[in-house]
Amino acid sequence: MLSVQNVSKTFGGFRALQGVSFDVREGELVGLIGPNGSGKTTLFNCISGALGPSGGSIRFRGEEIAGLTPDAVCHRGIARTFQIPRPFRKLSILENVALAAHFGHMTRESDAGARSRAKDVLRLVGLPADGEARPGLLGAAGLKKLELARALATGPKLLLADETLGGLDFEEIRQAADTLRRIRDEMGITIIWVEHIMATLMRVVDRVVVLDHGEKIAEGPPRAMAEDPKVIEAYLGEKIALG
């Protein structure tokens, strides 16, 4: 479904990504991990069109998407969430999601259509569907849900989820991870998930891609990655026990 080939990105003299290649199959839930500054968010930015890669190719469902504008990438079926939620704070929660539902599709939905789908998505992520309140009333967990709702409302086939668990408590983490899995299982949306909370990520994902200093250093099933000496040295620090 997504094929990242030899992608690099330099900022001035700094190489944020160097020759990164990996594939994601339809329906997969792939974890993307690595230390801070390893290039995870830069890679998301290149895929979503916020940044043009300096080199390499990104193909989505057979079509080259590297260098397309973010709205064009969105219309082809890729949505992303931000690590730090970025809601439109002066709009209501429902307006936030309805905008995504309306503009996210190639063929614009009618007013009623976009609103009703926005409400469906709000229910799915566990937010009140009337949604007339402003995002300012939501706590950390609520803002993460809103971020996810906006991404889902664009009707994506591939979701790039950036640290959906950061700042959440134990119970919220369990719920959020469960929501991601349901999005994949019930809606059939392929997911690439960047996360620092390893124990949770490793339990949920099918496969892990590990970045370090802008390069892919390993790729494989979670259990193998958790025991890979290169991954432990670069990132994990110590072995983690998988439930």
Add this chain to the structure above:
Amino acid sequence: MDPILIAEAAINGILLGGVLALLALGLNLIFGVVDIIWIAYVELVMLGMYAVYWLVTAYGWPLPLAALGSVALVTVLGLLVHLLIIAPILSSPPVNQLLATGGLLFFLQSFATFLWATDHRSLRLALPILEVFGMFLSFARLLAFAMSILAMLGLYLFLTRTYMGTAIRAVSQDREAMALMGADTRKVYLVTSGIGGAMAGLAGALLIIQYSVHPHFGAAFGPLTFMICVLGGLGNMIGAVVASLLMSEVISVGGIITSTEMAYVVAFVIFIVAIFVRPEGILGRRE
């Protein structure tokens, strides 16, 4: 001092405030969304005034039709300003953007002087003066105020009830996030610039029925409009309306008590003091 005169000045202040608010909203909308200050905004208003003037005097158009002509013309000018001048320098440093729109200001002033000389041109309409409770109110000002309120109401409904309007508000908060949600920001900018132009064209039509037009018309209203935007908090629409009313009251009532010149001095002193006390604008909030 006669209280009737003060009351009359206060009402005139509100009436002037309506048109100033229309101008400030147009400038503020563009700034809030595109993040560029159109220094030459009131020069577009000036062209709208000339458009109405010539359509009425030279071509004999009825005034309402000429007003629509001004709205249409300046809408197109707004789109052209965006496409030809703003779009290529969107990611340039702010100083360059300021110089570019400032350059447009001098270009339009000089071009108007070249075409129409520096004569002050007025429609010389014989619009009635209404007497209400001993106060004399100009029908032209009442009309301009009413039209401004209608236009602002229309803008409000557009910004809150339509997807494009909501997207315009969203882009003013986070343009990158809006693009990732599938909105073409270039189109949002273009629509915003067109609306800004339409409001300038309407303001031109509302001003030419009250004032005479000349190439340096913007010298009086330009700084005033800009000052109102800053005072209300750049990009803050409600702040712009409040600041418009405040400034127009100071100018109108102050003008009766002292002199028009002194009232402008007081208005600008209030502005300077306010900027020291509340740099984010009277209704601005630090974010």
